[in-house]
Amino acid sequence: MRSWRNAEGTRSFRAEFLASDGVRVTLKRGDGRIVTFAMAKLHESDRAWVRGNIDPKDLSADAPAPKGAAFDQLEFGDDRNTVEKKLKASKFVTAGLDETFLGRTGLNGIYKTRATIGGLHCYLFFDWNESGGLREVTLQTQPVGKGRYITS
Structure with a gap:
C-alpha cells in the first residue's frame, strides 16, 4: 500500500499497485475496491514509479500469449x-x-x-x-x- 497523487499533485489516496499495461493502471484501494484508469491521471512521480515496476516483458508484442x-x-x-x-x-x-x-x-x-x-x-x-x-x-x-x- 502506498500513497498516490492526482496529476496536479493536489489530492492523494492510498492504494496497492496491482497491474499496468503502460497506458492504464489498476490499483486496489483501502476499502477493497479495484479501480483501473489512465496513467495520465496520476502525478508524474507516480507514473515513473509504475513504469519502474512493470516487467518489460509484459508490454512486449513478442511475449507469448497465455494459454487457454x-x-x-x-x-x-x-x-x-x-x-x-x-x-x-x-x-x-x-x-x-x-x-x-x-x-x-x-x-x-x-x-x-x-x-x-x-x-x-x-x-x-x-x-x-x-x-x-x-x-x-x-x-x-x-x-x-x-x-x-x-x-x-
Whole structure:
C-alpha cells in the first residue's frame, strides 16, 4: 500500500499497485475496491514509479500469449476478425448494435452477456497487443446509483 497523487499533485489516496499495461493502471484501494484508469491521471512521480515496476516483458508484442481461453471461446492472441467470428457464434453474449456499425464503433461495449450478473448485464471491452492479438477481455456493468447496492 502506498500513497498516490492526482496529476496536479493536489489530492492523494492510498492504494496497492496491482497491474499496468503502460497506458492504464489498476490499483486496489483501502476499502477493497479495484479501480483501473489512465496513467495520465496520476502525478508524474507516480507514473515513473509504475513504469519502474512493470516487467518489460509484459508490454512486449513478442511475449507469448497465455494459454487457454480468455472468455467463452475467445483465446489470448486471437486477432480481431477471429474475435468477431467467435462473438457472433457465442451463446453467452449478444450484440447490442447492428454489425454494419462495427467498423465505426469497434468492439468495445458492443457485446453484452445474455445472462445477468447481480441483475446487471456485463459489457465486453477488449485490449490488444502491438501485433493485434487479444491481450485482455474486461467485463463491465453500466454504472448504477448507490441506491441499487444492498448494504448490510
